Amino acid sequence: MTTAEKYAFPMARTCPFAPPPAYEQIREEEPVTRVSLPDGGRAWVVSRHEDVRTVLNDRRFSADRQHPDFPQLTKGEAATRRPDEERVLIAMDAPEHGPARKAVLGEFTVRRLEALRPRIQEIVDERIDALLTGPRPGDLVRSLSLPVPSLVICEMLGVPYADHEFFQDHTVKMVNQSTPPEERLAAMGAMWGYMDGLIAEKEDNPPDDLLGRQIVKLRANGTYRRTALAGMGFLLLVAGHETTANMISLSTAAFLRNPEQLAMIKADPGKTLNAVEEMLRYFTIIDVATARLCVEDVEVGGQLIKAGEGVLALGHAANRDPRAFANPDELDIERGARHHVAFGFGPHQCLGQNLARMELQIVFDTLFRRVPTLEPAMDLDELPFKDDANIYGLYELPVTW
Template sequence: MAAEQPSALPIARTCPYAPREEHVRLREEEPVSRVTLPTGTQAWAVTRHEDVRTLLADPRFSSDRSRPGFPMVEERSKQSASVLPRMLVSMDPPEHGPARRAVLGEFTVKRMNALRPRIQEIVDEHVDAMLAGPRPVDLVRALSLPVPSLVICELLGVPYDDHEFFQSRSASIVSHTASHEEQKTALVDLAAYLDGLLRAKEAEPGDDLLSRQIGRQREEKGSVDRHDLTGLAFLLLSAGHETTANMISLAVLQLARNPEAREALRRDPGGTPHAVEELLRYFTIAEQAVGRVAAEDVELGGQLIRAGEGVLVLSHAANRDPRAFPDPDAFDAGRGARNHLAFGYGAHQCLGQNLARMELQIVVDTLLRRLPGLEPAMPVDGLPFKDDAIVYGIHEFPVTW
């Protein structure tokens, strides 16, 4: 039976390398439990790996953020739903399947491998600039942020000269400290920008993802749904740089903290794919990005979740579940477990996961080859971690070599 007075759910991380203690307690004692979110609303928190996978594979749990009861970690999240078009992450069947299949072909392993030489070129150009400049250098500004930004800009056909515009707006949208008005302004600005970009591509298509989507819609429907494409563009543009950028910085930090693992990867880059999977599991940076609302009564983990009740996935705790991962709090660069939940699970699993994996692998291999002595230029316990953001990471990361 659910508790009469659910405990408040803490959000801020107290340790950069571990799940919150309360989330771990819930996983071990109350794996499916009622909690009070920072918004004051109540929801179910799911913390065990098996329960999370069961939840995310069950169509009786809706992804529709407009449904009453959908768990919002922040009040400002409601603004996103009201300003932006519906996106893939908020669609249910039967709408979701066709919409996802329409763009899924853009992110196949084959298409991503075709991008590999260009991504390597982008990484090398930024490492060249680091080597040519003064030390220390902020890794976030010099490499972590510009590499995935440039990659996603080229993929979507967004002029890279505009990247500062969308980076600043995206930062406001995912920040816990930005005011409601700042976030709303950022959302409106981005939506207007993307609408204009799509209009330009309708008039003059290029060789890019958005132009191909426009062409596909014209061929299949005889018209272009710019509203729908604005939502797709926003999702890919924002998710395509913020998450990977943060993972690059955290990956460099974690390998600096584990010199034996770093040296092993430098000697044998064949181990990098396994290390990347472990880094993704270990940090789980988009921890509270996945929510659902029950469309009907469902039993999960021995608890009855009634129709209209929200469910929040605490994927960092689930990715440290000892039932799924031996010695889960240890960083094991050779673990290579791909059953982690960093990209979600089920029908809504991250579209861009193949791209993210490849970018991380290329960056790690390149830095180990070209800057084997790369180290933090300050004590790591003093680094400004993003405790104020929906996506975890580091605001600034001074490094030297």
């Protein structure tokens, strides 16, 4: 049996609150090894914390998802790749990537986001009101987890929240591993077309929202292209609601499963920021965002990876690496370890990480203060987890109080 036959990606979980068992086996026994992919191809997996950071910070590993040799992580993915299509930020390499990221980076500074804190707090309170006045048990995903980041990113971008069902439904199709390639491509096209049309409406009189400010800024320096801005808006809209929504749901479930940890933030909200970091490390909900294509021969962890070979930098395996985190499989909100790679690492580190941290902090502090008797309405191990999605999370979280 060859190594490529021994391991196949994606790998199945046996516990919804832990990574696939194969991650630990690979990390401890074969930290840089080959796996087979759903389309029949092969790629290297890199599993140790130090090696994952090395790959993500090395320009010899390309993020260009439209390259024909880029590792295909879902069956039929090649059919959705169009080399002539506008690249979104996460698929850009230097020198294209730097200026594109810098153009929007100012929208996500700590100072600018702090100005949004009162509005985010207001949104969270409104959604908790809706939960408390709704049926009991209620679904935390529908009442709180999904609406909060969706409302926040819509207001930031200037996207009508009335359209939320459209972009949420299409996002589900894009990230679900079982979606047929033609449906995934259609969903992506619909989302891109929606954003292009929205930006076109803003061009004559750009409003004071993120997209409007980008129109003005890019026009001033002579680099404005609607298709490029549509790609940026598309990425921010999808990532801005889907990832944080899943983190809210999963983290709430983890708190309810670990009442001693929850008691600590109830007693001292000053611990919440560290709790956010620990939840991010503990779940690491995206592995696929850190796939790369090697463009020059490189040695990683003592293994030669050749140009043209795909690489999967397994963030979840890295964030459970005992070389980087003591007792990594334990949930410890006092750990205070910000060197996790849940937001990636290097030039492609998540643009919206400060926003996500703020939303999570406000949600946890407010939810457990206002609903101190919150409890699950079903066995937490039996919840409908998103085992079929490229972004891990929960489809539903029934709760009562």
